[in-house]
């Protein structure tokens with residue numbers, strides 16, 4: 001009888017424990033890692049060069065979505081970071097570009113500019129930023145609200161838009177890089193002054209330690225996955241004549257007047273290194289993940305984007321950046337094991353967009369890519385009615401059309417016909433004619449990519465979809481911002497507490513990350529979530 005009773009009580013307590021696990025998660029820390037410009041392909045492409053304890057540890061012991069995409073046309077940084085944390089598309093979260101035209105103001109705005117806040121840690125304009133243009137809540141906003149604001153959020157990136165949009169409206173501390181000064185700064189939206197530990201971290205002595213000699217991590221002859229180091233596609237880096245390894249960054253970053261060009265940090269793997277150190281220092285100093293209330297840390301690695309733009313997605317520099325980032329991730333994991341505890345944290349890793357190969361590289365290799373030299377193809381009699389063309393939208397000057405006694409529909413038809421005669425145009429859509437939408441099928445990829453990108457507040461009169469073999473002329477070697485799979489296909493990785501080991505081949509959406517996390521944490525979804533829970537990722 002006695003042993004039966006012991007067994008009985010033991011079973012009851014085990015059962016109730018299991019039931020508890022169904023509801024609450026006991027995650028101490030969520031670490032969101034977003035690698036700027038990391039297309040999905042970089043995982044299999046460089047797999048044999050990765051160590052056992054970075055990407056491989058996350059993937060072999062966690063969950064990998066092999067077929068996750070963005071579902072809107074303008075695949076750029078601001079929109080990507082916002083989509084990951086809000087669980088919805090730009091059509092709802094309102095970040096429809098890095099910059100976009102606001103018809104109500106009659107001007108283009110930058111996604112995180114805010115003239116009503118003051119710089120903190122700098123007097124520079126780079127500090128006048130906030131998330132005021134983000135039109136929904138984020139997963140870490142909901143986490144703070146749900147915990148009665150006992151939970152904390154910290155967000156860091158070299159890019160202001162990456163740090164600010166990831167952090168959401170309620171981030172306690174958000175820091176980004178002022179490249180002119182070589183320091184991390186913030187704004188009065190978040191705080192009155194920088195914390196002492198950051199002031200110390202910002203000292204010149206510290207940051208100059210990161211500007212190092214950049215040679216390949218392994219012998220460059222082993223980098224068979226990428227193109228030749230010396231080629232015709234790469235941009236010039238600092239004042240080096242040819243963009244080939246090695247880069248003596250200490251020397252190359254010295255300006256004539258003795259000052260330092262901090263692009264040496266941004267455009268090298270040492271940008272990831274300093275950001276990682278900043279994030280880990282912040283976790284310790286701010287005691288994140290130190291109690292049972294779930295905290296959030298957002299880390300946005302921007303250097304892979306700068307490097308990819310300058311050297312191109314098929315470059316040795318990009319390959320070396322990912323080999324080194326793999327080691328950086330290993331260091332983050334080792335730190336979290338030690339400081340937070342192996343079974344106390346959750347990591348998600350994704351990217352804000354992918355990257356299209358250099359158009360010249362593709363053209364030289366029989367992919368019939370052409371360059372769009374300008375989208376301003378209109379004769380003066382039509383051009384006078386166009387206020388703005390941006391993010392695939394055309395905004396008409398309707399007042400002028402009426403004043404000139406012209407017919408708006410007639411002008412639209414003329415513009416549409418002219419565009420359709422251009423080889424780089426795939427199709428043009430009338431964004432104000434709702435009857436017309438009903439005639440389009442719901443699985444029309446091009447129309448949906450444009451609609452998901454379009455918030456009604458910032459919607460143009462016409463929108464166009466570009467032929468996939470045409471890319472915009474750009475000063476960058478590689479670029480993104482298109483609706484092709486080069487730019488839409490990114491990894492989603494989950495790892496840690498309550499994450500089921502596995503892989504998914506289903507077509508998933510990057511907006512699925514936030515509701516999946518919210519489910520694991522048992523908190524409200526971001527308020528206009530349209531993503532789905534990735535059921536396969538949850539234990």
Ligand SMILES: [Zn+2]
Nearest residue numbers: 037305309480
């Ligand atoms: Zn970019």
